[in-house]
Amino acid sequence: MAKMSGKKQVPFKAMKIWEIDRNWKGKDIPAGGEVHPDLVRFKDHWYCGFKETGRSRIIRSADGRKWETVKLMDWDGAFVGRPYISVTPEGALMIHTWIKPLRQADCAPCSGPKHDRAGNDRPAAPVKRYYITLFSLDGLNWGTACAHEADLGFSVTWHNGVCYGVGLTGALYYSCDGKSWQVLNRKIFPEREAALSMDPNDYANIPGTKRTACNETALYFNPHDDTSWALTRTNPVCAILGKSAGPRYQEWTWHDLKVDWNGDGKLVPAHAAMGVQLGCPVMKCLSDGRVFGAGRADASDATGNCSLATLFWVDTDAAVLKVFAKLHGYGGYSGVVEHEGMLWVVCSNNTAGSGYDVFLIKVKIP
Numbered sequence: 407m408a409k410m411s412g413k414k415q416v417p418f419k420a421m422k423i424w425e426i427d428r429n430w431k432g433k434d435i436p437a438g439g440e441v442h443p444d445l446v447r448f449k450d451h452w453y454c455g456f457k458e459t460g461r462s463r464i465i466r467s468a469d470g471r472k473w474e475t476v477k478l479m480d481w482d483g484a485f486v487g488r489p490y491i492s493v494t495p496e497g498a499l500m501i502h503t504w505i506k507p508l509r510q511a512d513c514a515p516c517s518g519p520k521h522d523r524a525g526n527d528r529p530a531a532p533v534k535r536y537y538i539t540l541f542s543l544d545g546l547n548w549g550t551a552c553a554h555e556a557d558l559g560f561s562v563t564w565h566n567g568v569c570y571g572v573g574l575t576g577a578l579y580y581s582c583d584g585k586s587w588q589v590l591n592r593k594i595f596p597e598r599e600a601a602l603s604m605d606p607n608d609y610a611n612i613p614g615t616k617r618t619a620c621n622e623t624a625l626y627f628n629p630h631d632d633t634s635w636a637l638t639r640t641n642p643v644c645a646i647l648g649k650s651a652g653p654r655y656q657e658w659t660w661h662d663l664k665v666d667w668n669g670d671g672k673l674v675p676a677h678a679a680m681g682v683q684l685g686c687p688v689m690k691c692l693s694d695g696r697v698f699g700a701g702r703a704d705a706s707d708a709t710g711n712c713s714l715a716t717l718f719w720v721d722t723d724a725a726v727l728k729v730f731a732k733l734h735g736y737g738g739y740s741g742v743v744e745h746e747g748m749l750w751v752v753c754s755n756n757t758a759g760s761g762y763d764v765f766l767i768k769v770k771i772p
Contacts, residue, residue: 416717416731416772423473423752424465424764426458441762442488442686443752444561445741448499448545454741454752455489455501456764462486462503466545470750470766476546477501483508487535487559488739495567499542500584502558502571504535535559539584556587560686565627572623572636578655594648595620596660598640620646624689626697626720627652635722637687637699644676645684645701647725661725665718673726680704685713686739689720692771693744697722700742700751705734713737715753717769730772736765747771 426441443456454473455464464477479486479501487504494500537558538551556579562571569581576595581587598619622639632652640646643662650658665679666672676684685702692698697720705714715738717731733753740753749769754762 416769418731418733418751418767418769420733420736420765420767421471422755422763423454423467423470423766424456424463426763440738441754441764442739443741443754443764444489444491445743445750445752446491446493446499447743447745448493451545452743452750453491453499453545454764454766455491456752457486457488460485462489464489464491464501477540477542477548479503479540481505490561491741492562492564492569494541494569494584495564497543499545500539501541502537502539502562502584504537504557504559506535541584552585554585554587556581556589558587560622561624561688563625563627565629566632570625570627570634572625572638574621576620590654591656591658594636594650594655594658595638596646596648596658598643622684622686624687624699626689626691629691635689635697635720637684637689637701637720639683639685639687639701641683642677644680644682645687645727647720647722649722664724664726666726666728669728669730676727679729680716681706682713688740688742690742690744698742698749699727700740702737702739703732705737715740715751715767717742717749717751731769733767733769736767738762744771 441456443454446453452467452470461480463475465473466476467473485506485508489501489503492500536553537556538553540548540551542548557573558571559574560572562569569584571579573579576593577589578591578594579587580590620638620640624637626635634650634655636648638646645663646660647663648658648660663676664673665676667679681704688700699720700717703714703716705712715733715736716729719728736753736755738754740751743750749771751767751769753765755765
């Protein structure tokens, strides 16, 4: 049962669908860690993708109970990122992810600016990630990986036959086939001061570049007027909501979000309610027209640090998130799909120190 404050409680059922192999320690990467799963329904089957200690795995199931591996992405000398799954308008299953070489010598020179903002020479920084897409017509047989230059580290959204995604540095990309990508807007993010990254391999450590406070972004398109909304993780205010008119999406307006955390109508700033940057946000529309989202919040206490998966309604006009389910005991990043009056959510458990497994949670739609 979901532990919700207030009168409205949303029940959920959780089931482990995959146990991460903690004995597989290839590539000098410690076993365990968050798995960041994603979920999609394709041709009467469920497909779940997740990270698995340096590699990525795609599994599928007809009923959500019995799962089998249909794709294992494992490259020698490289770390494979989170696999995002979507369905193309042509009826193919698409995976997009990134690959990071573990050796500096395997990184290609950067083709970006050779000077900083002051006009001073700077060394050519290495490209630390390569981006790929893969396709399958049946979910079992996969074509050759297609490499591209769009830095798509987050989810993508198909709208009117076109695929859109926001890059790590805030560029808005589009593609008609998921293979060739073009820049539609070089930067949609607002300028914000950002905290320093603690990751020495962070791409933002390239000399001469300005660190951005915005990164992980989910896009939603209004089917009636083509307006695009962007739910974006940011530091230090947790999350912001952007809006732009189609079809070019050139001008964006942004608002800091407020959160109704307990379903009692009391609004507080997003960072005050969630306690951490909204991890890998999800933003989608239900079959009844309501817009909902998902994302990581903070559930740390005196006993330890852990994350909390949350589900919420998105009031785009008021820039408000109204939380309707807190999945206590489960956290990290998640994938969500509506199916037969339920929200099917894949996420990891909060077993920090012993590794994470993949869980399927069914939440009844309020």
